[in-house]
Amino acid sequence: xxxxxxxxxxxxxxxxxxxxxxxxxxxxxxxxxxxxxxxxxxxxxxxxxxxxxxxxxxxxxxxxxxxxxxxxxxxxxxxxxxxxxxxxxxxxxxxxxxxxxxxxxxxxxxxxxxxxxxxxxxxxxxxxxxxxxxxxxxxxxxxxxxxxxxxxxxxxxxxxxxxxxxxxxxxxxxxxxxxxxxxxxxxxxxxxxxxxxxxxxxxxxxxxxxxxxxxxxxxxxxxxxx
Numbered sequence: 001x002x003x004x005x006x007x008x009x010x011x012x013x014x015x016x017x018x019x020x021x022x023x024x025x026x027x028x029x030x031x032x033x034x035x036x037x038x039x040x041x042x043x044x045x046x047x048x049x050x051x052x053x054x055x056x057x058x059x060x061x062x063x064x065x066x067x068x069x070x071x072x073x074x075x076x077x078x079x080x081x082x083x084x085x086x087x088x089x090x091x092x093x094x095x096x097x098x099x100x101x102x103x104x105x106x107x108x109x110x111x112x113x114x115x116x117x118x119x120x121x122x123x124x125x126x127x128x129x130x131x132x133x134x135x136x137x138x139x140x141x142x143x144x145x146x147x148x149x150x151x152x153x154x155x156x157x158x159x160x161x162x163x164x165x166x167x168x169x170x171x172x173x174x175x176x177x178x179x180x181x182x183x184x185x186x187x188x189x190x191x192x193x194x195x196x197x198x199x200x201x202x203x204x205x206x207x208x209x210x211x212x213x214x215x216x217x218x219x220x221x222x223x224x225x226x
Contacts, residue, residue, distance in 0.1 A: 001081050001088075006195040009070075009077045016069055071144045071188055072119035075151050078198035079112025080105075082155045085202040094210060100159025108155065115151040122147065141185055148188065148197075149181020152205040160213070173212045180208050 083102040090099055122143045150170060157166035170177055184201045188194045 001084050002196055002199050005077055005081050005198040008080065009073055009195050009198075012073045012077065013070065016073070069120070070194060071148060071185075072116040074188060074194070074197045074201075075115040075119055075148060076109075076112045078152065078202060079108040079110075079155070081198050082108055082152075082202050083159070085199055086156055086159055086206045089203045089206045093207070097210075100156075103155070103158055107158075111151065111155060111158075115147055119143070119147050141182075141189070144188060145181035145185040146178060147181075148184045148201060149177045149179075149205075152184065152201040153177045153180070153209060156202065156205040156209040157213070160209070169209075169213065176208070176212065180204060 083100075086100060087102070090097065153170050154166050157169050160166075161169065184197065184204065187200050188197050
C-alpha cells in the first residue's frame with residue numbers, strides 16, 4: 001500500500017507539473033509574439049531577453065506550484081487506499097471491536113476529489129500572501145492542517161457512521177481534529193517522506209476516531225477500550 005500510494009502521488013505530481021509547464025510556456029510564447037508584433041522588429045532582442053527571464057521564473061514557479069499542490073494530491077491519493085489502511089489498523093490494534101464498513105470507491109474518491117479542489121481554491125487565495133514575510137507560509141500550513149485533518153478524520157469515521165453523522169462528529173471535536181491535522185501537515189512538509197502521508201494520516205485518524213467516538217460511551221465500555 002505504501003509503494004502504491006507513493007507511486008500514484010508521484011505520477012499525479014508529474015502530470016500536474018507537466019501540464020503547468022506547458023501552460024506557462026504557451027503563455028510566455030504568446031506574450032512574446034504579441035509584444036514583438038506591437039513594438040516592432042527592433043524589440044526582438046529585448047522581448048527575447050524578457051521571455052528568457054520569464055522562462056526561468058516559470059521553472060521556479062513550477063517547483064513552487066508542485067510543492068503547493070502536494071497536499072491536494074495527497075488528499076486525492078488517500079481516498080484510494082483509506083479502506084485498506086484503516087482495515088489493517090483496525091484488525092491489528094482493535095481486534096475486539098466490530099470492523100468498519102468499507103466505503104464505496106466512488107464515494108471515497110468523491111470526498112478526496114472534493115477536498116483536493118477545495119485545497120487548490122484555498123491555496124490560490126493564499127498564494128498572493130506568500131510575498132508577505134512568513135504570512136503566506138503560516139496560512140498555507142494552517143489551511144493544510146484544516147483540510148487534511150478534516151478529510152482523513154471523516155473518511156475514518158464514515159466506516160462506522162453515516163456521512164452526516166461522521167461530519168457532525170468531526171465538527172463536535174473540531175479543535176482536536178485540527179490539532180491532529182497539524183501533525184499531518186508537519187508530515188506533509190517533510191520532502192520525500194510526505195509521499196507516505198496517506199498511510200500515516202489514515203492510521204493516525206483511525207486511532208483518533210476510535211478515541212473520540214468512545215468518549216460518549218458508558219464508563220465500563222470506556223475502561224474496556226482503554
